[in-house]
Structures are given as structure tokens and as C-alpha cells.
Amino acid sequence: MNIGNLIKIAISSLFRNKMRTALTMLGIVIGIASVIAMVSIGQASTQSVKSELSTMGSNMIMIMPARQHRGGVDMGMSSSKSLDDKDLLSIQKNTRYVAAVSPMVSSAKQLIYGNNNHSCSVNGVSDAYLEIRKYELADGVMFTEEDVKRYNKVCVIGQTVVKELFTNGENPIGKSIRFGSIPMTVIGVLDSKGQNGMGEDQDDIVLAPYTTIQKRFLGINYFNMLFASATSEDESELAATEITYILRSNHGIKSGATDDFDIRTQEELVSTISSVTSLMTTLLAAIASISLVVGGIGIMNIMYVTVTERTKEIGLRMAIGAHNRDIMLQFLCESVILSLIGGIIGIIFGLIIAYVASKLMHMPYVVSEMAILGSFLVCAITGIFFGWYPAKKAANMDPISALRYE
Amino acid sequence: MEKDILKVENLERVFRVGSEDVHALRGVSFSIKEGEFVSIMGTSGSGKSTLLNILGCLDTPSAGDYIIDGVSIRNLSKNELSTLRNRKIGFVFQNYNLLARTTALENVELPLFYNNTVPAKERRERAEAALKLVGLEKRMEHKPNQLSGGQQQRVAIARALVNDPVILLADEATGNLDTRTSYEIMSLFQDLHEQGKTIAFVTHEPDIATFTTRKIKLRDGQIIEDAPINTQSAAEALAAINLQKED
Numbered sequence: 001m002n003i004g005n006l007i008k009i010a011i012s013s014l015f016r017n018k019m020r021t022a023l024t025m026l027g028i029v030i031g032i033a034s035v036i037a038m039v040s041i042g043q044a045s046t047q048s049v050k051s052e053l054s055t056m057g058s059n060m061i062m063i064m065p066a067r068q069h070r071g072g073v074d075m076g077m078s079s080s081k082s083l084d085d086k087d088l089l090s091i092q093k094n095t096r097y098v099a100a101v102s103p104m105v106s107s108a109k110q111l112i113y114g115n116n117n118h119s120c121s122v123n124g125v126s127d128a129y130l131e132i133r134k135y136e137l138a139d140g141v142m143f144t145e146e147d148v149k150r151y152n153k154v155c156v157i158g159q160t161v162v163k164e165l166f167t168n169g170e171n172p173i174g175k176s177i178r179f180g181s182i183p184m185t186v187i188g189v190l191d192s193k194g195q196n197g198m199g200e201d202q203d204d205i206v207l208a209p210y211t212t213i214q215k216r217f218l219g220i221n222y223f224n225m226l227f228a229s230a231t232s233e234d235e236s237e238l239a240a241t242e243i244t245y246i247l248r249s250n251h252g253i254k255s256g257a258t259d260d261f262d263i264r265t266q267e268e269l270v271s272t273i274s275s276v277t278s279l280m281t282t283l284l285a286a287i288a289s290i291s292l293v294v295g296g297i298g299i300m301n302i303m304y305v306t307v308t309e310r311t312k313e314i315g316l317r318m319a320i321g322a323h324n325r326d327i328m329l330q331f332l333c334e335s336v337i338l339s340l341i342g343g344i345i346g347i348i349f350g351l352i353i354a355y356v357a358s359k360l361m362h363m364p365y366v367v368s369e370m371a372i373l374g375s376f377l378v379c380a381i382t383g384i385f386f387g388w389y390p391a392k393k394a395a396n397m398d399p400i401s402a403l404r405y406e
Numbered sequence: 407m408e409k410d411i412l413k414v415e416n417l418e419r420v421f422r423v424g425s426e427d428v429h430a431l432r433g434v435s436f437s438i439k440e441g442e443f444v445s446i447m448g449t450s451g452s453g454k455s456t457l458l459n460i461l462g463c464l465d466t467p468s469a470g471d472y473i474i475d476g477v478s479i480r481n482l483s484k485n486e487l488s489t490l491r492n493r494k495i496g497f498v499f500q501n502y503n504l505l506a507r508t509t510a511l512e513n514v515e516l517p518l519f520y521n522n523t524v525p526a527k528e529r530r531e532r533a534e535a536a537l538k539l540v541g542l543e544k545r546m547e548h549k550p551n552q553l554s555g556g557q558q559q560r561v562a563i564a565r566a567l568v569n570d571p572v573i574l575l576a577d578e579a580t581g582n583l584d585t586r587t588s589y590e591i592m593s594l595f596q597d598l599h600e601q602g603k604t605i606a607f608v609t610h611e612p613d614i615a616t617f618t619t620r621k622i623k624l625r626d627g628q629i630i631e632d633a634p635i636n637t638q639s640a641a642e643a644l645a646a647i648n649l650q651k652e653d
């Protein structure tokens with residue numbers, strides 16, 4: 001029999017039992033839809049994390065004191081006072097691949113302006129910080145080296161802080177905000193950066209000269225962290241090596257001893273996070289494919305029942321001239337059509353789910369051609385694989401006993 | 407009217423049931439010529455269906471020869487037998503064996519689906535013609551559950567005719583029908599016979615056999631009688647019943 005007739009026969013058989021066909025398809029629809037949706041959501045989150053990270057500056061390097069352990073107790077990294085002015089200076093002077101470096105000291109403070117107040121962490125940094133973190137000024141100026149030298153009470157604030165404190169729409173530049181009891185003058189406003197990959201508001205930020213925070217707020221002379229930027233993304237590993245060398249010699253660490261600081265390049269962070277998210281994607285897809293297998297077994301089950309139920313039909317078809325192969329192909333064709341149509345519907349549903357999810361979670365909408373192609377292939381294979389046994393059973397029937405079957 | 411449509415010689419069919427052999431046919435020989443309307447009679451279990459299945463190439467004999475339309479089936483493969491059934495044989499069953507939820511037209515088209523030489527358009531035309539021949543031109547789009555038993559059997563007859571077979575084989579084709587409808591179906595068979603069809607008709611009802619032209623009677627797998635019949639007209643028998651009803 002030619003393939004056209006075969007498909008016609010298979011389709012009209014499926015149409016004859018619309019309800020059963022629909023229910024059989026449901027398993028495949030759910031399986032494929034979940035695979036497509038999961039892969040798409042997984043890839044979208046990977047992409048959004050990556051793109052958020054790159055807005056943080058792709059050649060950024062973070063230097064933190066190492067976590068301290070005493071008697072097995074994790075003391076946290078703030079307990080370490082290993083980073084100080086000497087480190088900052090030698091990194092500024094003695095490196096080739098470090099373009100800029102800024103210290104960071106943080107102090108959580110209640111900000112007050114008029115009747116408004118807002119809690120936020122105030123970051124003491126140097127003027128290089130904007131360049132390193134890719135912040136832009138929307139208005140006003142950044143504080144200068146001069147401000148740092150003189151512990152000047154000036155600050156630059158982010159859009160969220162502006163919104164919280166300057167509720168009447170006044171221009172914040174030149175206004176004085178109280179940080180607890182200490183008044184500071186706003187000299188600049190940052191451009192909005194939105195949320196980062198971890199969902200943190202990057203506009204809820206106050207920058208002040210680090211010396212001001214160290215001397216006037218905290219009374220300390222070490223840094224919580226150092227931020228640096230490499231001369232280029234490719235050179236961030238070299239820069240990290242230079243910094244490691246300098247810090248080890250500054251801190252008098254003998255060779256073989258472990259560092260008392262941690263260096264993270266942005267590159268590392270991106271690859272770590274994306275490997276985590278792609279693992280997540282794989283995991284989600286694997287879980288989803290279980291439902292696909294269940295759907296396939298559903299097809300086999302129904303096809304198997306169908307063969308028994310349609311024994312008389314098989315006998316008749318043989319009596320009027322169907323070859324065993326025709327019967328086999330008909331049943332195989334039915335299961336492949338079932339799973340392919342189920343697959344197409346599943347793909348459509350999966351894409352819709354992924355689209356809705358991307359809107360709800362503020363992520364890009366990623367259509368994975370690979371997942372679609374893969375699902376399609378899996379559908380065809382599912383149809384053949386799970387249709388094979390029932391089809392074989394049908395084809396091996398003896399026409400006379402099949403016709404007599406009650 | 408001289409050509410042999412089929413010829414069997416010393417046909418035997420042995421079924422093995424457990425450790426016992428059941429001899430369903432023990433040396434059956436006869437031939438059917440073109441244009442004959444043969445009834446195959448006998449009590450239940452006498453081997454009628456076994457014989458008809460072999461004539462229809464659904465089954466092969468344990469011994470003996472069978473030649474249909476000049477072809478010996480002795481060395482044919484399963485697939486070749488299927489093709490032979492598709493091109494040369496028309497089956498009519500006691501229980502119609504129509505595909506459920508499928509229109510009369512599609513049911514009749516079915517055998518031609520398994521014949522690559524018939525294109526879709528011709529398939530439809532031939533199915534329509536066959537349905538017209540059995541008087542169902544107004545029921546082509548009806549499904550089996552929308553048709554009476556007699557009408558369903560007519561659809562089955564149209565399906566048997568659609569491939570223009572060399573012989574129509576019917577196994578108790580009136581077995582599920584009341585007398586009146588049986589006579590209507592026999593009248594249709596007589597019309598087909600008139601138009602030159604060769605028919606072998608298995609039945610155990612003597613009155614049905616009187617509408618054929620020749621009777622072969624089986625007992626225990628052997629022919630005990632093979633003789634021409636004084637053929638009655640089914641149309642007249644039908645008219646007689648109708649008269650009785652009116653009284």
C-alpha cells in the first residue's frame with residue numbers, strides 16, 4: 001500500500017475515536033509542553049543572569065578578606081581586617097593590568113531628609129568606583145580625590161534613594177541629608193540601573209568618600225572589600241594574579257600558606273552562575289522528560305488495548321487484502337501521528353507557558369529551537385517505539401481467528 | 407460458461423487440537439464454472455466454513471490442490487495470498503464486518519485502498535457504483551449504526567463487489583437476518599448472478615439454497631451430494647410473503 005493511503009487510513013481510524021485519540025494525546029501534550037516550557041524558562045533565566053552580570057562590569061574584580069575559621073566556627077569575612085590603605089596604594093601603583101581600584105566600606109544608616117526617611121547601606125568608595133561598577137551620573141558630579149583626602153561630607157545617591165527622600169520632586173543636588181546625626185551634602189545623582197541578576201535594586205545606593213565612612217561613621221582604618229577593574233576582560237585573570245602577588249607580599253604570607261583574602265573575577269562569577277543555571281535547566285528538562293515517558297507509555301497502553309478491541313477490524317482488513325506489513329504500518333502510523341500531533345500541540349502550549357512565565361518573572365522570552373527540534377524527534381521516536389509492539393501484535397494475527405473474535 | 411473459475415482436488419484440512427487431529431475436510435473435489443451460483447450446504451460442523459476459507463485464500467489446505475482463476479495457490483506466500491484475495495475474491499460475512507463509525511461509502515472503498523493500481527478518484531467512483539448496484543445510492547454517507555441489518559449486509563455485498571472479483575464468497579450471509587430480509591438479500595444475489603457474477607454461498611437453511619443453481623452438500627468433511635437445483639425466484643418468494651402478510 002502506498003504511504004498516502006496508509007496515512008489516510010490511519011487518520012480516519014484516529015478520527016473514528018476522537019475522545020480516545022484526544023486522551024491518548026494528552027499525555028504527550030503534557031510531556032512535551034513541560035519539556036519545552038522548562039528548557040525555555042531555564043535558558044531565559046541563564047540569559048538574564050548573564051546579561052545582568054555583564055551590566056555590573058565584565059572586567060570587574062572583587063577582593064574580599066578570606067572567611068576566617070576559628071575552631072571550626074565560621075567567623076564571616078567582616079571579622080577580617082586584612083585589607084587596608086597600604087594594599088590599596090600598592091595595587092594602584094604596582095600593577096600593569098589593573099585599570100582602577102576602589103575600596104569599599106559599608107555602614108547601614110537611617111537617611112533623613114525633611115519628614116522622609118529611608119534605611120540603606122552607605123558605601124564608602126573612591127572616585128574610581130563609578131567606572132569599575134559601570135554607574136553613570138544622571139546629574140551633578142562625583143566626589144573627587146580631594147573630597148577623599150579631606151573626609152568631606154558629600155555623597156552621590158541612586159534613583160531609589162531620590163524617590164524615597166525627595167518626594168516633592170525637588171532637585172536633590174546641593175541638599176543636605178542627615179545620616180543618623182551627620183549631615184551630608186548631595187553632589188550627584190546616579191542613572192538608574194534597575195535590578196541585578198539576584199533581584200537586588202542597584203539604585204538603592206548611597207556613595208560617599210571611603211575616608212568619610214571610615215573616620216566619621218565607623219572609626220576604623222581597614223576596608224570591607226576592594227573593587228578593581230582589569231584593563232580588559234581578557235586580562236582579568238592576569239590582573240587577579242598581580243593583585244594576589246601584591247597582597248600576599250603585603251600581608252607577609254609565606255609560600256605554601258593560604259591567602260587571607262579571596263579574589264573573584266566577574267568572568268568566574270559568570271561561568272559559575274551560568275553553569276549552575278544550565279545544570280538547573282538540564283535538571284528541569286530531565287524531570288519534564290519523565291512525563292514524556294509516561295505519555296509514551298500511555299500511547300503504548302491505548303494502542304495495545306486498541307489492537308485487541310479492533311481484532312475484527314484487523315481480520316477484515318486482512319481478508320480484503322491487507323498485507324501483514326500494511327496492518328503493522330497502519331498501527332505504527334496511528335501511534336506516530338498521535339504522538340506528533342500531541343507533540344505539536346505540546347510545543348505550542350509549552351511556548352505559551354514559557355511566554356507567560358517570562359512576563360511574570362521579568363525575564364527574556366527564549367525560544368529554544370534545539371528543544372523544539374528535540375521534542376519533535378522524541379515524539380516521532382516515542383510513537384515508533386511505543387507503537388511497535390502493539391503494531392507487531394496486530395500484524396501477526398491470523399485473519400480467520402481475528403474475524404471470529406468476539 | 408465453460409471456463410473453470412476455481413477447482414479443488416482431494417482437498418484435506420486437518421486441525422491439530424491438543425494431541426488430537428480434527429479432520430475438517432477429507433478429500434473434497436469439485437470445480438465451479440464461470441456464472442454458477444453454488445450453495446454449499448451441510449449441518450453445523452460439516453466443514454462448510456473451512457472449505458470457504460480455503461476457497462477464499464484465507465486458509466491453505468493440509469493436502470490437495472486448489473486452483474483459482476488459473477493460479478495454483480500451493481506455492482504462494484502470505485503476501486501473495488493477500489494480494490490474490492484483494493484482486494480476485496469478494497467476501498460476505500454473516501455478521502457484515504463493517505467498520506463502525508465509518509460511512510457506507512468509506513467501508514466500500516476499503517478494499518481498493520489496498521490496491522495501488524486504483525487512484526483515489528476511481529476508488530470513489532467504483533465504490534459509488536457498487537453501492538448503486540445494491541440499491542443504496544441514497545445511503546452512501548450513512549454509518550453502520552444508522553442502517554438496518556439488511557442494509558448493512560448490502561453495504562458488505564457492495565464492498566465484496568467493488569474490486570470486481572472473479573467469485574463472491576458468502577458464509578451464512580443471511581444467518582443474522584429475518585426471512586423477509588433474507589429473501590431480499592437472496593434476490594440481490596440472484597440479480598448479481600443474472601449479471602454474470604459467480605457465487606459460492608454457504609448456508610445451512612434449505613430454503614435459501616433453493617435460490618441457487620447448484621447444491622454441494624457436505625457431511626463430516628466430505629461431499630455427499632453435488633447436483634443442479636430447480637432454481638426458485640427469490641423475488642417471487644418475497645412477493646408471496648408480502649401477500650401472506652396482507653391477509
Ligand SMILES: Nc1ncnc2c1ncn2[C@@H]1O[C@H](COP(=O)(O)OP(=O)(O)O)[C@@H](O)[C@H]1O
Pocket residue numbers: 421422423428429430448449450451452453454455456457
Ligand atoms: N481453527 C480450528 N481449530 C480446530 N478445529 C477447527 C478449527 N476450525 C474448524 N474446526 C473444526 O472443523 C470442523 C468444521 O468446522 P466448520 O468448517 O467451521 O463447520 P461449519 O462451518 O460447517 O459449521 C468442526 O469440527 C470444527 O470444530
Ligand SMILES: [Mg+2]
Pocket residue numbers: 454455456
Ligand atoms: Mg460455519
